[in-house]
Amino acid sequence: MRVNKFVYVAIILIAFFIPYGLAKAGGYWSTSGKFDGTGTPIVATGRDTAEIKGWMTFDDISQGYKVSIDEIVTAFDLPKEEVSPDKTLNKMESTSFSVTKLRQWLDERRSSSP
Amino acid sequence: MTKTIAKGATQRNTISWARFFQLLWLRRVIQLYFVLFITKVAVEKALVGEESAVFVPGPESYSPFGGFEGLYKFVTSGGLFIAHTHWSNLVLFGTVVLVALLTKSAFCGWICPFGTLQEWLGSLGKRLGLRRSVPQRIDSILRNFKYVMLVWATVGAAVTGVMVFRDIDPYHALVAAAEVGFASSTVVLLITLAASLFVERPWCKYACPLGALIGLIGHLSLTKVERSENLCKKGCRLCDKSCPMGVEITAAKRVGTAECNNCLTCVEACPWGALDTRVLTLPSISREVT
Numbered sequence: 001m002r003v004n005k006f007v008y009v010a011i012i013l014i015a016f017f018i019p020y021g022l023a024k025a026g027g028y029w030s031t032s033g034k035f036d037g038t039g040t041p042i043v044a045t046g047r048d049t050a051e052i053k054g055w056m057t058f059d060d061i062s063q064g065y066k067v068s069i070d071e072i073v074t075a076f077d078l079p080k081e082e083v084s085p086d087k088t089l090n091k092m093e094s095t096s097f098s099v100t101k102l103r104q105w106l107d108e109r110r111s112s113s114p
Numbered sequence: 115m116t117k118t119i120a121k122g123a124t125q126r127n128t129i130s131w132a133r134f135f136q137l138l139w140l141r142r143v144i145q146l147y148f149v150l151f152i153t154k155v156a157v158e159k160a161l162v163g164e165e166s167a168v169f170v171p172g173p174e175s176y177s178p179f180g181g182f183e184g185l186y187k188f189v190t191s192g193g194l195f196i197a198h199t200h201w202s203n204l205v206l207f208g209t210v211v212l213v214a215l216l217t218k219s220a221f222c223g224w225i226c227p228f229g230t231l232q233e234w235l236g237s238l239g240k241r242l243g244l245r246r247s248v249p250q251r252i253d254s255i256l257r258n259f260k261y262v263m264l265v266w267a268t269v270g271a272a273v274t275g276v277m278v279f280r281d282i283d284p285y286h287a288l289v290a291a292a293e294v295g296f297a298s299s300t301v302v303l304l305i306t307l308a309a310s311l312f313v314e315r316p317w318c319k320y321a322c323p324l325g326a327l328i329g330l331i332g333h334l335s336l337t338k339v340e341r342s343e344n345l346c347k348k349g350c351r352l353c354d355k356s357c358p359m360g361v362e363i364t365a366a367k368r369v370g371t372a373e374c375n376n377c378l379t380c381v382e383a384c385p386w387g388a389l390d391t392r393v394l395t396l397p398s399i400s401r402e403v404t
Contacts (some may be wrong), residue, residue, distance in 0.1 A: 001388050001392060001393045002391070002392050002393075003337055003390075003391045005137055005378060005381065005382075005390075006137070006140075008217065008220075008378070009140060009144070010215050011216055011217055011337075012213060012216075012220045012221075012225070013144070013251055015209070015213045015216050015217065016209055016221070016225060018212075019206075019208055019212060020205060020206075023201065023205040028205060029199040029201055029202055029205060030200050030202060031175035031200055031201075032169055032171075032175070033195065033199075033200055034169070035386070036201070037201050048190055048191055048192075048194055050187060050194045050196065050275055053197065054197070061351075062132075079228030088384055099197070101222055
């Protein structure tokens with residue numbers, strides 16, 4: 001069955017924009033890792049280290065994963081005077097510290113604790 | 115101006131230069147829209163930055179491949195996104211799958227801004243006399259590389275939880291240039307842009323993992339370009355020559371190859387009205403281009 005070329009183009013555009021509309025209406029559209037689709041701020045829950053993002057603060061991690069900031073500073077040999085509770089993780093990234101390494105450390109810490 | 119075609123052809127098969135330009139320019143307008151949209155997003159993000167109290171989405175939020183890379187983690191972790199991906203990426207990936215199922219690789223031919231940019235550079239290269247053809251044998255071998263990229267990006271993201279492809283993604287280097295600076299992805303970008311002057315859509319043909327994925331899904335698509343043996347004058351080969359993806363359209367009745375990006379340039383280029391978009395009906399016995 002032949003499809004008119006302009007109808008074909010209309011199908012492309014409709015198929016492209018409909019999911020966006022449905023996602024937006026259903027609260028499943030978010031372009032930020034800081035908010036979910038309904039606009040609710042995302043926090044570190046301690047459930048899975050994959051949730052940890054660079055924009056999260058040391059206090060967020062401390063609260064979510066029940067670990068003191070001092071413990072993190074010691075584990076990664078961070079300059080204590082530069083680390084504050086409201087400092088974001090990505091601000092402290094270096095060769096010895098990164099979000100990836102923090103995730104790994106927290107996973108190991110959790111698996112080794114009783 | 116209207117040009118009538120072969121004797122016996124029906125009225126609807128007469129081509130009109132006016133109609134040719136309508137579809138041609140419609141495609142240009144649609145492509146331009148998406149290029150301008152992503153440019154706006156990229157510029158806004160570059161100007162506002164990450165530190166501002168005002169949040170603006172970044173261009174990575176609109177990457178459908180990011181949604182695919184994060185899919186495994188999202189499913190296995192009960193809804194967590196890997197770094198640099200959000201709901202928008204997942205939704206757009208689903209959108210691309212839907213478009214592929216309905217219209218094959220039309221996302222590549224009508225929407226993808228990076229494909230459009232390569233196309234524009236290719237047109238410029240052609241005007242400057244830089245266009246070159248890649249030897250058939252080398253072209254055939256290189257076409258498989260994008261599947262290697264697809265496997266690497268997929269497995270890498272699933273195993274490491276990180277978008278490994280991002281490190282060499284030329285699209286990311288382009289739209290987040292202010293953030294990326296000069297990195298390995300920038301080198302890939304510069305090579306791709308330069309190559310686009312000489313070869314049509316080199317990234318799409320040889321390296322794009324998203325295009326590879328869409329091409330695979332597109333095999334299930336209900337609509338494809340079909341060629342009428344009765345109306346086709348294979349000697350002219352205008353369709354083959356006009357195809358930006360180098361598909362040999364005259365080799366089959368139905369253009370089912372994953373290489374076709376459904377831009378419909380061949381359909382419009384055919385003076386005999388022999389090519390058309392058709393919905394597949396069962397049984398489908400036609401031999402496809404491989």
